[in-house]
Amino acid sequence: MKPSDSFSHVQPRKLSSTALCGCLLMAFLLLCFMTLIKSSCSNASTTSVMKLQLSIYKNVSLFSPEESMAEQVGLNANPSLSFEEAQVSDAPIEDESLPMESLDNKSRVVCDFTGENSDTCWIDGDIRVVGELSTVILASPPIDNSNQTENRTWKIRPYTRKFEPATQQLIKEITVTAAEFAPLAPPRCMINHSVPALFFSTGGFVGNYFHDFSDVIIPLFMTGRRFNGQVQFVVSDFNHHFIDKYQPILKRLSHYPAINLDADDRVHCFPHAHVGLLSHKVLGIDSSRSPNGVSMPDFRDLLRTSFSLERSYSKGLVLEQSKNASKPKALLILRKGSRSFINEAPVMSTLEGIGLELITAGPEEAKNLSGFAKMVNSVDVLIGVHGAGLTNMLFLPANATLVQIVPCCGLKAGCRYLFADPAPDMGIRYVDYEIRDEESSLIELYPRDDAVFKDPLSIQKRPGFFDFWNIYLNQQKIKLDVDRFKTTMLSHILQSTKT
Secondary structure, eight states: OOOOOOOOOOOHHHHTTOHHHHHHHHHHHHHHHHHHHHHHOTTSOHHHHHHHHHHHHHHHHHOOOOOOOEEEESSOOOTTSOHHHHTSOSSOOSOTTSOGGGGOOOOEEEEEOOOSSOOEEEEEEEEEEEGGGTEEEEOSOOSOGGGOOSOOEEEEOOSSOTTOHHHHTTSOOEEEEEGGGSSSOOOOOSEEOSSOEEEEEOOTTTTSHHHIIIIIIHHHHHHHGGGTBOOEEEEESOOHHHHHHTHHHHHHHBSSOOEETTTOOSEEEEEEEEESOOOOBTTBOOTTTSGGGOOHHHHHHHHHHHTTOOOSBOOOSOOOSSTTSOOOEEEEEOOOSTTOBSOHHHHHHHHHHTTOEEEEEOHHHHTSHHHHHHHHHTOSEEEEESSGGGGGGGGSOBTOEEEEEEOTTTOHHHHIIIIITTHHHHTOEEEEEEOOGGGBGGGGTSOTTSHHHHOHHHHHTSGGGHHHIIIIIIIOOBOOOHHHHHHHHHHHHHHHHHO
16 A cells, blocks of 8 residues: 555544544545555455445444453463563563563463454464464464363454454454364474564555554564564565565564565464564553553664664754854645645745744655655754654654644644644654634635534534545645744744743
8 A cells, every 4th residue: 555644543432532533533544545445456346445435434433342352372361461461471581682482481372352452462382384374373282271262263463453343354364273273283394483473464554654653663663672683573464665665673673584474385483473563552652561661762762773863852942042053943844735735935934934944845855764764853843734744753853843733624633642642752842733714725615604614523424434534634725824823833932942
């Protein structure tokens, strides 16, 4: 799937908090999914594609995760024990550079289906991976057979966004089973690995810049960091562009070339395996639940190392009085098409007029990930209309500022959920500027008394949410009230000098 605009999808818990927030997030699902269909399902009929699109919104808006359970072979269940804790051996750690699991020689399967965002399985023992069957087999008998049940086969879709059932249907399922319950004898090993395997998918909404990080890269870091590079990535729904684009990051997390599970017909054998990625929240990590307490500052350290980013800290938006003092540097992201500026030149002049050293960048500059990461890291403030480009806040130095320009009408809650909420854990300051109706191109397309302005909720309720997405995210362009915007910026600059 090729890159598209960012607007993630909110979990059921968030959906209930505000109808417009949920609607906006579900509407963006259409944009991502339409792009996915175009690249992956070109042979599907228009009717079948639309039916699947409509089912996505229905599932996202109505889905409530059923009570699930953790299942284990060879390890007694402990409901109070999180999966991150359960997979850690009680044996003394003689070498902290090694994953704790590598010191545990027990033969077992530990699966956790209780997470809101993902399912995961940890396996110890003689593990055989049959790629052509998408199957992981524990060939050695699990210890402690006293609590066995008839079912000793588990199905895992190794992608986050578990709360979106229709999204999960786009992910290839991996079967985890113990050999004594498998229909056939375990196959012989063709390639033996001495390091653990970590299984994940690059399907779903991979190809959208926001989802690349929120759905895969950050969860992959959180799950795999503790292996210190001594881990073999095994990738289903293999996306070559993703693997190539993010190689500077991936090679820091694994010292071995990724295995394409879909195309490799050899039987790979491992002493340990982790199927699925841990995931807590949008563009973030809950360090109180993550392995070894890894956090977003740790992830941003990884990004600085991966892309040779020089700045770890920004002086902030402080305008010095001295003529020789350097100006705070700002990067203005210029979109093309939807949500682009109608009055680019006045916006740029306004930012320069308040004392910022301004640089601009569009889609072409962003194609070079390494170069663009360095550009973002060089500035003190990143400014842009809501979209996937704001994901680049990840490369800002600490104490820098993200300014999100929020389109009308009533989209603020959803926009803040995606970019304001993650900012504090990154050490980033956040400001938003919500445009008024008069600053939107929609006033030229719809009467002022139209439901577009008066009742966005009614637009949300139209079947499929296509109209909501098309009107507010696709049709809308921005004609910024530069005087009003200037007041917002100066107010933040004044506040920055006090804190």
